[in-house]
Each structure stands twice: as C-alpha cells, then as structure tokens.
Amino acid sequence: EMVARPPRQSYTTQDLGAPTFLVDGQIVCRRDFTVMNRKGNLLVCSHYVPVGCPRFPVVVYAHGNCGSRGDADAYVNLLLPA
Numbered sequence: 001e002m003v004a005r006p007p008r009q010s011y012t013t014q015d016l017g018a019p020t021f022l023v024d025g026q027i028v029c030r031r032d033f034t035v036m037n038r039k040g041n042l043l044v045c046s047h048y049v050p051v052g053c054p055r056f057p058v059v060v061y062a063h064g065n066c067g068s069r070g071d072a073d074a075y076v077n078l079l080l081p082a
Contacts, residue, residue, distance in 0.1 A: 006066035
C-alpha cells in the first residue's frame with residue numbers, strides 16, 4: 001500500500017503576520033497555542049478574537065495535509081464580525 005504525502009509547508013509564526021491587526025476597523029488579536037491529541041501529537045493552532053466582542057460564533061478551520069495556518073488568513077476577514 002502506497003501513500004503519497006506532499007511535504008509540509010515550512011513557515012514561522014512571524015510568517016503569519018502581526019498578532020494584532022484591523023478587520024473593517026475592528027481590532028483583532030491572534031493567539032497562537034498548541035494542544036496535544038490522544039495520540040500524543042502536538043496540534044499548533046491560532047485563535048482569532050475581535051477585541052471588545054464578548055460573544056461571537058467560533059469557526060474551526062482545518063487545513064489539508066500540505067497546507068498551514070497561513071491558509072486561514074483568507075477566511076479571517078470574511079468570517080470575523082465587522
């Protein structure tokens with residue numbers, strides 16, 4: 001049985017951009033963190049939070065096996081409340 005796996009995208013946290021930025025005039029903070037799954041693998045995550053917005057829906061974006069957290073940038077501007 002053969003499985004083809006493309007190489008992982010290589011990037012640093014700095015490549016994700018500034019941790020605080022504006023979306024339609026709203027200040028947004030990105031908080032980077034890791035969690036461990038049941039198999040002991042570390043999952044590296046980013047949580048985008050509009051400052052001063054006490055409640056809002058949460059969207060979980062899971063990239064493909066050759067993607068990265070940077071792929072989510074295209075969706076942050078669309079999904080965060082204005």
